[in-house]
Amino acid sequence: MKIVSIVGARPQLVKLAPIASAFAETEHHHVIVHTGQHYDADMSDVFFSGLGIPQPDVHLGIGSGTHGAQTGRILGALDPVFEAEQPDWVLVYGDTNSTLAGALSAVKMHLPVAHLEAGLRSFNRRMPEEHNRVLTDHAADLLLAPTEEAMRHLATEGLARRSALVGDVMVDVCLQVRDAVVAAGDPPAGLPEGVDARTPYLLATLHRAENTDDPERLAALLDALAALPVPVALLAHPRLVARAAQHGLELERGAIRVGRPLPYAQMVAAVLGSTGVVTDSGGLQKEAYLLDRPCTTLRPETEWTETLADGWNHLVADPREIGVEAWTRIATRPAPDATRGTPYGDGRAARRVVEVLVERHPGKERR
Template identity: 75%
Template sequence: MKVISVVGARPQLVKLAPIAAAMTRAGQEHLVVHTGQHYDAEMSDVFFSGLGIPAPDIHLGVGSGSHGAQTGTMLSALDPIFDKERPDWVLVYGDTNSTIAAALAAVKLHVPVAHLEAGLRSFNRRMPEEHNRVLTDHAADLLLAPTQVAMDHLAREGLAERSRLVGDVMVDVCLQVRDQVLAGNVAVTGLPEGVDPAAPYLVATLHRPDNTDDPARLTAILDALAALPVPVALLAHPRLVNRAAAHGFDLARGSLHVGRPLPYGELVAAVVGSAGVVTDSGGLQKEAFLLGKPCTTIRPETEWVETLEGGWNVLAPDPHLLPDWTAVATRPAPTVDIGRPYGDGHAADEVVRVLAETSGSQEA
């Protein structure tokens, strides 16, 4: 079986790590195409070295641009690759422009497409990611769902026959890295200056357009974070840095201490050592949940509804308007057991098994 994985953004690289390892264990042919959607080394290259992912076989170097321009450039670049290689599967990950571009390029060439992390829904049509994930699910031949909730979404959309429950590959890598952190093999070395890893602190990230593009909203969110009574390690995504510069203000204020995005191992170590997380990232919400840390999500909804159970994750779309914002963001961890809604940490092997089992049953 030949599989081409198409990735391009930070969360996809984390998911690629256990898949690449599982492909090797199973003796399957696996090519990696990196679109270059995240072209910043701290958002891309560091993950290949830090997570032991094989170097990309092909790097498209697409870089930044509008959604349409970026997706179109990927489409034209992927066409000849898929036509030449004719894999048994093009495996796409998540909900980025790289995801939808690879899915469209493959289906137009009648190359089977498998979508990892299928069935997630925010039901917020303002999010570009929501359109990407829905369109990819309806185009793909095999839908690899992480949770029963995702399976239910797919069934309601008439996609049950194409769907398989495989678990969440993010659990595989998150728990492995957590164990390395707890064993003392991974340390926090990249926290912003002024944040003492031995004292209580929060980890924060912001990058979604709804939170960063409106200067009044972004300022209000940052002011709310800055007023918290504990240091906040703001790991600044390039989009946030660029928007702040365009708006003409500094990110650092009050309790906010600004640093760079961390390699995945250091990010897990930072969360393990923290008192909690504040974010608008889907991946970091789930990682906080898996690592037993309370998360406050600056969004009106989440795709990972399981994290809301027991108060592990709380939605706070307008933190500056909440009278109890400080209590929410600095609340202690719940005592409710998180269970295993995302699987047992062996999802990648199940993904490879399902791909091999269904290989050849699709129209070539």
């Protein structure tokens, strides 16, 4: 069986790591196609070296652009790849433009598509990620869901027969890396200058369009981070850096200390060393939860609703609306006393993905 994985952005590379490892234990032929949607070395190259992912078999080098232009370029570049490879499955990951383009290109060529991390919903139609995940789910032949809640969403949309609960592959890699970091016992590396790992700090990321494109909103969020009473290690996504410069906003001020995005193992170590996380990233919300750190999410909703249980994750759409005292209390709160559940699986999701792909292998038939 031949499987082509389509990846292009940082979160997809993390998900790819356990999948590539699981395929390496089999005789199946796994082809990796990197679209180049994330082309910055901090957002791409370090994940191949740091997580032991095989180098891509194909690199499309698409680069940045508007959503429509980027998606269109990926679509056009994938057609000849699929024509040459003729895979039994095209495996797409998550909710990026690479995800949607990979699914659309494959279905137009009558190639079976499996969507990893299917069924997530924010119900916020202003998010490009929401469009991508909904359209991909309805185009795909096999929906690999990470949670029971995702399965319920798919059933509500009439997609139950195409769905399979496999667990979350992010758990596989997060727990594995956590154990290695703890065993090594080294302090977090790569933190911004001015952040001392021996004293309390918050780890922060900010990159979503709804938080960075509006200069007034971005300024307010940066003001809120800057006003916190502990150092804030802001790992600045290229989008944040570009938008801040475009809007004439200074990133490093008050409590904020600016650093670069970290390789995955260093990110896990930085979360473990922190007293909490402030983010708008879906992946980092979940990683904070898995690593027993309280998270404050700068959005009005989350796809990962399980993280909200017992106060592990707290949604704050606009810190201005709750006032400085309430914002400070929420962002700097200690970890809950409650024990976390295991809604995202047991760390063996990647093996289940391979098993389900084999079980539902469509053979030579095409739709």
